[in-house]
Amino acid sequence: MTRHVDTVEDAAGSPDVVQPYAELGLKDDEYARIRDILGRRPTSAELAMYSVMWSEHCSYKSSKVHLSQFGEKKPETDTLLVGIGENAGVVDIGQGWAVTFKVESHNHPSYVEPYQGAATGIGGIVRDILSMGARPVAVMDPLRFGPADHPDTRRVLPGVVAGIGGYGNCLGLPNIGGEIVFDPSYLGNPLVNALCVGTMRHEDIHLASAKGVGNLIVLYGAKTGGDGIGGVSVLASETFDADGPAKRPSVQVGDPFMEKLLIECTLEVLHAGLVEGIQDLGGAGLSCATSELASNGDGGMHVWLDRVPLRDATLTPEEILMSESQERMCAVVSPQHIDSFLAICARWDVTATVIGEVAAGDRLHVQWHGQTIVDVPPRTVAHDGPVYERPYARPEWLDALQADDPKRLARPRTDEELRDTFLRMVASPNLASKSWVTSQYDRYVLGNTVLSYPEDGGVVRVDDETGLGIALSTDCNGRFAKLDPYAGAQLALAEAYRNVATTGAKPLAVTNCLNFGSPEDPDVMWQFSEAVRGLADGCLQLGIPVTGGNVSFYNQTADMAIHPTPVVGVLGVIEDVERRTSMALRNTDDVLLLLGETRDEFGGSEWAHEVHAHLGGLPPHVDLEAERSLANVLTDGASRGLFTAAHDVSDGGIAQTVVEMASRGGHGARISVATDDAFVFLFAESTARAIVAVAAKDVESLSTLARTHGVPCARIGVVTEATRESAEAAIEFVDRFSVTLAELAKASESTLPALFG
């Protein structure tokens, strides 16, 4: 039962063999280019490698020309230790500590198999962070689904949540925040993005490069099976013998226990100084890991593919190269350290095998039982993939959409109408309590979580002694981005930036997960180019760089693309986590003040969506200078201990902000609607605003601080009694209407359990 392997020698001697490059996703000119690069036809294995590494997912061919703006418009900053191009960006947060973070997508697999799709998404992003030399310390999940009451959402959401919990909890990573958004545009294309953040000392930073001739390449972690091979099996079918190919699993299944062992084992070998370079195996598996390590290093590598430990002995060499089996890492280890490295792996019961070595020259050679099946210049595989300049054009429907101003929609006028609208909004799926979801996540493990859902940002203590900590928030409003992608991306950035500042932290760096429809659609490509331009311009203006991120294209069913959804994650630093600000109202008689300016703008608002199923007009006005000024007030004030609570105003406007602050703290509030237009006051989603609570004696100091930074500041009310003191504790809008906290809790807490059980 010998199977003939397509070797380099065969390829050189048989130039006219017809190869299935189109089925593998390569265009005619790309195939021709490969032949040019190699000076012959590629072997089956080489064809497989190029086809996957040059795919959209791995090569970013449609997005590269636009993403370069993040580098070109990079703001000057001295806190960036590792920028775009590595597995994840690394930021200096002071006291010798560095933080690495990134957000990624696992959208399509989560639609197919919600639990495993979401679980393996977490696994992948955690390994990215681990491969930078950091200990992963927290995760966050921005999630988007179709309408909450749609049967397919009921199929997908519980599985995704269980998968995130099942994998993340078993790894011992606290889930400190994220988002859950329901919108018809995501039906059939749910978005499951996963963020991971890790910490390390400066000297622990490791990069994915293979340097030093003679150094060994070690593959460790799970054994390799046929996971995720997908289209490459067309190669297997070319040459399989009469017995036929074994079944290839269509879904990757994660093993969080193995990943936990991988984390501990990796950190131990890193801290013992046994590792020269390190790379995780994600998309495109070994072919990606080896070509990237070689490409980033001195240039040459030899791999003996038959040494890869297999779960399935029937795998062909092409399949082994392309396998996306989970929980695997590659380390570059010098010969003097290899025994110690293997001993540590053995202690943790982690399979570890030397599968190659760094070689002289500048080629990647892969051998299978003595025969060379791959001989390529690694840069051409890993970095010099195709670059497309996809056509893009402002969509023809955009003018009409922007002209459809929500001003024409019927608004609640009477107090009773306002009260009804208020309760309806509070109970609506996008604004209702998400604790049905978040109670399935461990937020306590590692003992350093200072703030987590439903607070504005997740805050984690990094240093036990000094209290140094980090804050993170992920945000995006896809409706805003649909109305105006440039502004929408800036609004996502503004919101994440504002959320981080609200916790008392100083924003430092940005990551992003750009979720869009098909890049072959000029409308979508225009949305993408505008969003990237908006984000790059916004980051430059705010002075915080993009450190890395992810692009997910093809979130589209036939002609229906999702709303452009550029999710932005902002990382901030807080000198002492004791000084963080929570949103919870805690003290009766504290004064409530509104920072920022409110305008009559409802384009893309939650109110228009929930009450009128309307999307039109322009999104709220963006003012990044105002955001910066507000952020300064929030971080300055926090470090001085001025605030007893703070919460930014966003979805659902001031009404929702007050509800969340009151519910979190268990205290009521009495608010004076100081304008003629109660509806605008309650529900407008103008930007650069926050509500803060201060002790009466500190109102003067806050007013001065706000005035110094040019931030409008208006007293809007006071904190009233707690629910534990009175069953009548309520939110009262003076002379308008009142709702008890009990009634609000019932409205907010019932929605998700009623839908998902």
Next chain:
Amino acid sequence: MSARVGVVTFPGSLDDRDAGRAIELAGGEYVPLWHGDRDLKQVDAVVLPGGFSYGDYLRAGAIARFAPVMDLVIDQAKAGLPVLGICNGFQVLCESHLLPGVLVRNNHLHFICRDQRLRIENAATAWTSDYETDQEVVIPLKNMEGGFVAADHTLDELEAEGRIVARYLDVNPNGSRRDIAGITNAAGNIVGLMPHPEHAVESLTGPGTDGLAFFTSVLKALVAA
């Protein structure tokens, strides 16, 4: 010279370092113990921490209970060594038959993480002497396999002998029989508890500091011994 409390790390243990932090906050010395070593390093007490040892594969705690270190833990626990099993640790104690009953999947089939109100009903064990009898506390609970189950006659025996250490208040979060959150052996040196006291030792990161007394109790017992 402070008391030395060992915390066992199994493959997949998660809250071992957190238990260590709690021990140090209480004034003791945290001694890490490795599952594969037949060596308790002469510690004065042992904590089996929370987590997913062996991924909770087969049954939670079922594989960990056969670890080499457990031979010593079992022997010395029977001889009076104070042992606290938290969450996964409680599961290991039951699988080892140091405590009766078993922990099964939560009746609602979800992982649940919540700040749980408890009543400490037995304040005479090695791990609860710093509480008042019937003291009500708030301690985080987080598990998938937290439902305590035992035969009726076993439950009756536990009740009659006052061996129920803690009971859930307000909400039974997992379907445990008789709302049982924690139990002890007859001698009161071995305690199994589903909630995580090590996550309620700093008001910065927990719902309060109600959990600290689990750790101060044993240190006082050891100093007195």
Next chain:
Amino acid sequence: MARVVVDVMLKPEILDPQGQAVQGALGRLGLTGVISVRQGKRFEVELDGDLDDVRLAEVHRLAETLLSNPVIEDYVIRVEDEASA
């Protein structure tokens, strides 16, 4: 080579919420008349060499101490000979 199959089921008196959840799903998917569903585990253990009485006794011991928890579970062992494997 010998193959031993160990089936582990919850004891009848133990609450089985997973089985109940499956029962509900069967109903929703159109299977009428389902009286009950109980969920268990099946272990397929392949051993090299022969399976004599001593070895079989070992398997029983491990079925009782590792593969099942006798407090809540029962087990049944079946030896499959090579012809049927």
